[in-house]
Amino acid sequence: MNWKTFITCAVTGSGQSHTKSDRVPVTPQEIADACIEAAKAGAAVAHVHVRDPETGAPSRDPALYREVVARVRESETDVVLNLTAGMGGDIVLGSAEAPLPLNEDGTDLIGASERVAHVEELLPEICTLDCGTMNFAEADYVMTNTPGTLRAMAKRIQDAGVKPEIEVFDLGHLWMARTLVEEGLIDDPVLLQLCMGIPYGAPADTNSLMALVNNIPAGWQYSMFSIGRMQLPYVAQAVLNGGNVRVGLEDNIWLDKGVPASNGDLVERAETILSAMNVKLMTPAEVRESLNLKKRW
Template identity: 55%
Template sequence: MNRNVMLTCAVTGAGDTTAKNPNVPVTPQAIAESAIAAAKAGASIAHVHVRDPETAAHSHRTEYFREIVDRVRDSDTDVVLNFTAGGGGDLFPELTGAEGEARQIRAAAGSDLQTPSERHAPIGELLPEICTLDCGSLNFGDMVYLNSADWLREHARLVREAGVKPELECFDLGHVWFARQLIEEGLIDGDPLFQLCLGIPWGAEAETRTMLTMRDRLPANAQWAAFGIGRMQMPMVAQAVLLGGHVRVGLEDNLYLSKGVKADNAGLVEKAAGIIEALGARVMSPAETREQLNLRTPGGQ
């Protein structure tokens, strides 16, 4: 069991969720305010995506990330910032032509593909304390999420050169295998930080045996956290703590506080913190989190 728990809040994500819950923040100001509220509720880390303020669709624009950083840092609330670097791999493959004819594959509407350097641009410019590094491809619902081995090696190299701590996001067991390969190749500095992402169709299931199997394949010096999506969010909080890990909640992964009750990020953090404390553990402060993960100071100094 883990007695000292880092609690991440994933405040908005990139999914089409804003129509389902009006508490999902969209503008940089709203995302920053939600991260601050989550921190005041007890979150150690805020995991940040950005959205187009007009359409609410996912975005990669550095200026949106910069506004969030400025607003959070100008507040009187401390929180570790973890930026996504996982956008730009979304492919909706579509076959052209009628069945039985010569057909071709093309990227259908909704596809969003970036090079590793394009994905890294906000990270390299703003130098957050942590950024994500998704460790493989998978069928992600109805789309294909593309992360080829060579792309990931290039991306890992860019993150290492920037001095930012990579969070190795693993959506299936093979992703853990490849993350270990990146470590063996010297592309990940220090003790690695893993995030086990459970319950996303069609990756690793959100259940105890899957979490345990993935945990048991991690390097001995790894720090790790896990999350489940939807109704499995809070059960996976408890399970991760009991198996020695850290936790993540937030509106990126789950829109409801309980059945039929729409959540906000602060409420999800408070509920997760209550579970952690009921198990006899405690939530770590941002300062303790920085020390445990050996993070650079905010702003990259």
């Protein structure tokens, strides 16, 4: 049981949720405002993707990250920023029978240095590192993170003095994380995010979760979440299993059946669940101390 936890709010993500809810932030100002809203509601960490302001499509444009980070910092809101480094590993095959050439609509495969360029420039306190390749629900799409790419990204993140949050979608990703730590590419304290219920990674059932939790080395810190209707139950699941909490519109757009959520709504609901369990929330300052983060402003 974790009696003192922190909440991460994943404010927008890179999926098509913006087509299903007008509360999903799209522009840099909306995304920055969502980070501030989440912080005021009790989140200590804001996890940030950026989107094309015109179309809402996922983007990795450093200028968009630059604007989001500047707006949050200029607001003087005390929140730990966690920028994604997951973009740029997307492969879409041509088809099941003709995989090559790759489908240009959706394929976005770049090198390790370009994937972390915005991290090296903006120096957030945390950035993500997706620790493996996996199939998602789409027929011909593969999220691609080779061992070589992960080693190169981890080294650049380490050299920048940024804490990697290792995204773990299945047991093999945890194995890769342990390898990176053993090779000296990730510093203590190690931080994981257990990502549950995403097809076709680890299911959101308790047995699958415990297989991951039981294989986390002593001394590592971790959060966990699930998507859709399981997001809010996982608030309780997380602390019961010794972890920290993630909610937000990246993973779920509903507060209740038929009731659209905002990021602030989801953080407030998480706080209500935790309060009822007598679990205390960590402040951003306490998170920085616990994870040995470097505040940049």
